Amino acid sequence: MKVIVDLCVVPMGVGVSVSKYVAECQKVLQEAGLEHQLHAYGTNVEGDWDDVFAAIKRCHERVHEMGAPRITTSIKVGTRTDREQSMKDKTESVYGIVPTENTLG
Amino acid sequence: MKVIVDLCVVPMGVGVSVSKYVAECQKVLQEAGLEHQLHAYGTNVEGDWDDVFAAIKRCHERVHEMGAPRITTSIKVGTRTDREQSMKDKTESVYGIVPTENTLG
């Protein structure tokens, strides 16, 4: 089962700055060979259900190993049986209607 | 790795009423033998990481089998290495500070 996921890992008990933990999760996704794209409030990930969720579990394991005693993660998961759809398809189907919109590059 | 999850499965393309799909997910959680509690905007689930996420995958499979062509699910996932904590512990630690608050039973 193919899945598109939005992932936001929040380590707790490690102070205010969490970018090194987020960067570690990017490395986990790279090592897993999963399509992914960071945005300002999470990371889009695309792949097979089992591969994506195995990587998310590894993110928790790694962030704990780095010293975070507590993690709260938000995940959005999309699946569909009517047709194939990639992350690029999703944004392009909106851009086709409002082509000029993004205010950030 | 022990996990506390909040799960909200939203079938798309099946009309406005989705309670039969939510009920099916409750059955999946029961069959998996996982601690769970329905609330007005999702279900809290507690268990081992692998068991909980296997059940979430089964929820997607079942809801697709029931005819929903598209599903978007929100998941919150909490893990911690500093101590054991149950779903009951989490609410009780708040009730210990504001004991009278709930306005709904």
Add this chain to the structure above:
Amino acid sequence: MKVIVDLCVVPMGVGVSVSKYVAECQKVLQEAGLEHQLHAYGTNVEGDWDDVFAAIKRCHERVHEMGAPRITTSIKVGTRTDREQSMKDKTESVYGIVPTENTLG
């Protein structure tokens, strides 16, 4: 516009235990006179759109005043124009299909 919300406020940079901040948010909801119910991974809130979101803003203000330098909050928001629905209606429509399910009281 009537709204049912699920609210989860996560203070960052204050250590691992966040229950006093969550309890303060419960007080904000009480003071606002909003129907609300705490669960293990957030709080369901019901009311008029403007009242509910004014209370959520006050939660952020209070939690910052208590010393949290950073907050990340997850909100789910449901609105509908086809009929009135309360938080109780939502859970009861599922319980009508799987009446025995909850494993926690």
Add this chain to the structure above:
Amino acid sequence: MKVIVDLCVVPMGVGVSVSKYVAECQKVLQEAGLEHQLHAYGTNVEGDWDDVFAAIKRCHERVHEMGAPRITTSIKVGTRTDREQSMKDKTESVYGIVPTENTLG
């Protein structure tokens, strides 16, 4: 109070394809003059708390006016008092650690 938000509006009861509703929400954000950036599972928005939440309310109003009888929206909201931070700052602080990662343009 400055806020960075991730917004994902899901119309229900309108079939499987929701891109025209998402596009309408992009227009609402443009009309409001808010910095925003679409990604594959939502839109990042940056601005003053009141402006951002007024725009989110207008998104619900517009999507209902377009005929959607029910909407379920996910919002992540970040505020901080320790320093100013933009959406670009957030991604760049991660890219500074893992500079090569994105697999999608």
